[in-house]
Amino acid sequence: MRWGVMIAAAPLAVLVAGGAAGCKDPRNAAGDCVVGTSPDPHVKPAPCSGRHDGKIIAGVNHRSDCPQGTDWSYTAKDPKVMCVHNAQSS
Template structure:
């Protein structure tokens, strides 16, 4: 009986690991610059050498976790809250 449970558990464990393995994105937006402000579309990342409105200083789970120096934040497509410091570069 124990072998039957173990044989059934192994494929389930493999399926669970496989399902979550590709879900995390190892890239982080911290240090990236963006175009847009607190009331516009924010997901446009640009090179910091180009015109930009802010720099992402932290990527956190909740807006309340943003560090000091955050001027505004937004929730990205991956549901992480991006903490932004205003940094106009024109």
Template sequence: MRWGVLIAAVPLAILVAGTATGCKDPRNAEGQCLVGGPTSNHDKVVSCSKPHDGKIVASVSHESDCPQGTDWSYTAKDLKIMCVHNEQG
């Protein structure tokens, strides 16, 4: 591998890593709020200070692992089950 290619790749990797830092990590979704409900497109995470319909109370591997009091759940893009409590905000 040529050194010039490696030297050019390093700043690009730093730029990509810096951009991804601000993204929400779906694996750490607990406590985030979302818009929608069990029968709509509910995979839209929003700030809890904005209008929302529910709050993710847990991210689990199986629906049966959702905590008691979960109103509904859905499968996220990363195939984790999001356990949601209805919460109007």
């Protein structure tokens, strides 16, 4: 096998292995928890087993697309809008 083909195939193998290992797509944050509230510009991810202020129920393109049950939303860096349900925990 040629070295060029092997070098070109290496990134693909890493992507496939990452997907098989359960890496989560960062653009699909539904189910993740956050610390902070709207309009706080510093909303951060938080473990759902620890203290958190809300749980992301959907990632959408526009605030108007948030599903029923959304208490607040914020714009993430990618720039998806994260729809959050208040699920406070201590």
